[in-house]
Amino acid sequence: MAIIGLGFAKQNLHLFSLKKSQLLLLKLIAIILAALLFCEFLIYYVVIAQCNWPEVKATVHDGEKERLQPVLKAMFLADTHLLGEIRGHWLDKLRREWQMETAFQTALWLLQPEVVFILGDIFDEGKWSSSQAWADDVERFHRIFRHPRHVQLKVVAGNHDIGFHYQMDTYKVKRFEKVFNPERLFTWKGINFVMVNSVALEGDGCRICSKAEAELTGISHKLNCSREQEQPDSLCVQGKQLPASAPILLQHFPLYRRSDAGCSGEDAAPPGERDLPFQERYDVLSREASQKLLWWLQPRLVLSGHTHSACEVLHGANTLEISVPSFSWRNRNNPSFIMGSVTATEYALSKCYLPLEHKVLATYTGAAVFLVTLILVHLELLPSPFHFGWNLLRKSKRK
Numbered sequence: 001m002a003i004i005g006l007g008f009a010k011q012n013l014h015l016f017s018l019k020k021s022q023l024l025l026l027k028l029i030a031i032i033l034a035a036l037l038f039c040e041f042l043i044y045y046v047v048i049a050q051c052n053w054p055e056v057k058a059t060v061h062d063g064e065k066e067r068l069q070p071v072l073k074a075m076f077l078a079d080t081h082l083l084g085e086i087r088g089h090w091l092d093k094l095r096r097e098w099q100m101e102t103a104f105q106t107a108l109w110l111l112q113p114e115v116v117f118i119l120g121d122i123f124d125e126g127k128w129s130s131s132q133a134w135a136d137d138v139e140r141f142h143r144i145f146r147h148p149r150h151v152q153l154k155v156v157a158g159n160h161d162i163g164f165h166y167q168m169d170t171y172k173v174k175r176f177e178k179v180f181n182p183e184r185l186f187t188w189k190g191i192n193f194v195m196v197n198s199v200a201l202e203g204d205g206c207r208i209c210s211k212a213e214a215e216l217t218g219i220s221h222k223l224n225c226s227r228e229q230e231q232p233d234s235l236c237v238q239g240k241q242l243p244a245s246a247p248i249l250l251q252h253f254p255l256y257r258r259s260d261a262g263c264s265g266e267d268a269a270p271p272g273e274r275d276l277p278f279q280e281r282y283d284v285l286s287r288e289a290s291q292k293l294l295w296w297l298q299p300r301l302v303l304s305g306h307t308h309s310a311c312e313v314l315h316g317a318n319t320l321e322i323s324v325p326s327f328s329w330r331n332r333n334n335p336s337f338i339m340g341s342v343t344a345t346e347y348a349l350s351k352c353y354l355p356l357e358h359k360v361l362a363t364y365t366g367a368a369v370f371l372v373t374l375i376l377v378h379l380e381l382l383p384s385p386f387h388f389g390w391n392l393l394r395k396s397k398r399k
């Protein structure tokens with residue numbers, strides 16, 4: 001009888017420890033799923049939901065009356081650097097692309113921009129990729145940056161897409177323009193955007209450079225005609241004229257600046273790097289090309305990429321240039337994009353930060369520590385917090 005009772009107790013103990021193990025397993029799975037759900041989905045909604053379109057003055061005086069101008073909601077991002085087949089670890093590639101896809105899709109869903117501009121260096125290895133690798137990269141780009149038909153996506157070329165001037169050739173430019181419309185002028189809601197292939201502004205008279213300059217002088221002529229709509233110049237051809245609005249210039253290389261010494265803010269270049277002098281035609285456009293762009297196009301705003309860090313520079317009296325930081329966590333802990341509310345005469349910009357990489361890593365570390373603690377308590381290598389607290393309480397009562 002006693003032997004049967006002992007066997008029964010043993011069986012009960014075994015069942016109890018089995019239940020405890022199953023419960024632990026459930027707890028571990030729940031914690032892992034909660035950490036993944038938060039760090040890979042929810043955090044993007046929580047962070048991007050805090051961004052708002054800036055307010056812009058939409059009314060203009062038209063003689064005696066006030067007229068309401070349409071407002072265009074434009075999103076600007078830069079330097080996505082989708083990894084190719086050579087550089088970077090596959091896990092790095094997978095993670096960065098997942099982050100950018102989730103951030104971009106969340107931003108589209110929450111903020112509903114009408115147009116998105118990507119300011120070059122879309123790919124990391126377009127400058128040397130084989131045609132197969134290029135096709136793979138393009139396919140992934142279309143998946144990551146998929147968008148509804150009513151949202152326009154415009155792209156300018158960067159040095160990683162077609163190579164620096166010495167690496168660039170007609171084949172690379174053509175294959176880039178086959179995927180991304182080669183249009184240089186984009187007009188919507190009375191606003192003119194000029195998209196420049198800044199890699200082709202070397203100024204050495206090469207074939208690609210001459211073509212790029214000819215396109216820009218053509219656009220400059222059209223813009224001049226639109227400025228003189230009241231009394232059109234005799235050289236202004238008949239036909240559809242552009243709206244009379246100073247353009248917004250979009251390009252990969254920034255206009256010439258000596259260095260980032262004048263830049264400030266949490267996502268400007270690190271203090272140690274700000275004073276490093278920029279090299280013309282490598283870090284920034286040459287002085288000559290920059291002057292030409294300002295003279296020819298007389299932009300009211302310039303947005304550029306390439307430096308991966310933020311900066312605001314004033315060219316002349318009132319042409320503001322914004323350096324848009326990289327959109328990839330591979331290049332920054334705090335990537336961001338610019339939100340612009342734009343009319344034909346006014347604009348207002350604000351920056352939308354994406355989740356901070358170190359916060360995501362801290363959350364994962366916290367979850368991992370919690371997991372390990374639960375396992376140690378289960379193995380009785382650590383006192384359970386409940387028993388530990390209960391013992392403390394009993395000891396203090398005895399005193």
Ligand SMILES: [Zn+2]
Pocket residue numbers: 121158159160252306307
């Ligand atoms: Zn670049």
